[in-house]
Amino acid sequence: MSTHIGAKPGEIAPHVLLPGDPLRARWIAETFLTDPQCYNEVRGMLGYTGTWQGHRVSVQGSGMGQPSMAIYVNELFSEYDVESIVRVGSCGALREDVKVRDVILASGACTDSSMNRIRFHGLDYAPVADFGLLRAAYDAAAARADLTTHTGLIFSGDSFYPARPELLEPMVAHGVLAIEMEASALYTLAAKHQRRALAICTVSDHIVTGEETSAAEREQTFGAMVEIALTSLTA
Secondary structure, three states: OOOOOOOOOOOOOOEEEEOOOHHHHHHHHHHHOEEEEEEEOHHHOOEEEEEEOOEEEEEEOOOOOHHHHHHHHHHHHHHOOOOEEEEEEEEEEOOOOOOOOOEEEEEEEEEOOOHHHHHOOOOOOOOEOOHHHHHHHHHHHHOOOOOOEEEEEEEEOOOOOOOOHHHHHHHHHOOOOEEEOOHHHHHHHHHHHOOEEEEEEEEEEEOOOOOEOOHHHHHHOOHHHHHHHHHHHHO
């Protein structure tokens, strides 16, 4: 057991899906995995291990924001020897050509968080996805005629309700597709531990148009994103 994960040694698979919402973790496990077994209920952050197409896979809730997610990612890498993590989450579109329910494969993650500036003594580190996972996810997404997918930069914000949202305008002008709250720290920690990571996000709401999905849709739909993530993890 680690501080925040109650799993015993061997109960977590080498490959992990990482939704923020623990209820989404349960839905993924019950919908996509064969014989899922719950290994964690500490602080209500549910974790499960099962199989998908013969491959052993875990799914672990990680909470909202980079500080919460970093707790679970650090422990998964350092205490349970996890090899690969794919974040499956929601994001807000920042450009009109990105639509609600589109899927974004995050090649890199900008941020306003101070976590990396502290780590790198004020320098700007560029957190990027593992290319192997990204390529596998891109190929899996390209094979789906029912889905619009974008590959590019996202922005990992520290505040869900930012005091100055206009500060994102230069980011959008430089190609940032959407905003979420976790990927930058995930990519940095994967680099630190020499492991693999990717963030795949479904657009749940649109910052420009105001269109949005319901909480139930965010928890229990977005199945295409999960299938792409599972394919990339087990490729």
